[in-house]
Amino acid sequence: MTTATRTTIAELASLLRPSLLRLTRLVRNQRVDTSVTLTQLSAMATLHQRGPMSAGELAACEKVQPPSMTKVLANLEERDLVRRDPHPGDKRQAIIGITDAGTALLDSERRSRDAWLTRRLAALTPEERALLQRVIPILDKLAQQ
Numbered sequence: 566m567t568t569a570t571r572t573t574i575a576e577l578a579s580l581l582r583p584s585l586l587r588l589t590r591l592v593r594n595q596r597v598d599t600s601v602t603l604t605q606l607s608a609m610a611t612l613h614q615r616g617p618m619s620a621g622e623l624a625a626c627e628k629v630q631p632p633s634m635t636k637v638l639a640n641l642e643e644r645d646l647v648r649r650d651p652h653p654g655d656k657r658q659a660i661i662g663i664t665d666a667g668t669a670l671l672d673s674e675r676r677s678r679d680a681w682l683t684r685r686l687a688a689l690t691p692e693e694r695a696l697l698q699r700v701i702p703i704l705d706k707l708a709q710q
Contacts, residue, residue, distance in 0.1 A: 591681075592678050595680075595681040596674065597673045601641075601646070604629070605637055605641055606670075608641065609667045609670070611623060612662060612663040613663050613667070613668060613671055616662075617650065617662035618660065618661060619652065619659070619661065620634050620635060620638055620659070620661055621634075623661060638661060644666075645664055645666050645667075646666055646670060647661055647664060648663075
């Protein structure tokens with residue numbers, strides 16, 4: 566890779582990063598229930614996507630320290646958004662799962678964000694929407710690396 570290519574790529578990164586951050590912030594702000602933190606929503610989403618798991622496994626998935634996850638789960642359990650079930654092989658541990666109320670809250674949050682983004686996308690031209698459609702696999706590739 567030449568120096569000119571590296572500079573061009575660095576310039577692209579510098580232009581793309583603020584736009585992605587702004588859009589992400591705007592989408593995150595389209596909240597239904599602001600009494601639940603983004604960290605709590607993320608933990609519930611992980612449980613919804615990956616299924617029940619121990620608090621330690623969830624902390625690892627969320628890349629937080631176990632004591633922090635303990636606080637998150639205590640709050641969610643108090644609100645009946647997650648439940649603790651006995652671990653089948655180790656009675657000292659619990660398996661954390663999302664409740665129906667937790668799933669309903671996640672669905673409501675997704676619908677709110679999708680509705681906001683739908684309105685924003687409707688304001689674009691058909692050509693702009695088609696271009697965004699083609700960019701999605703590239704953004705997914707960047708997110709996976």
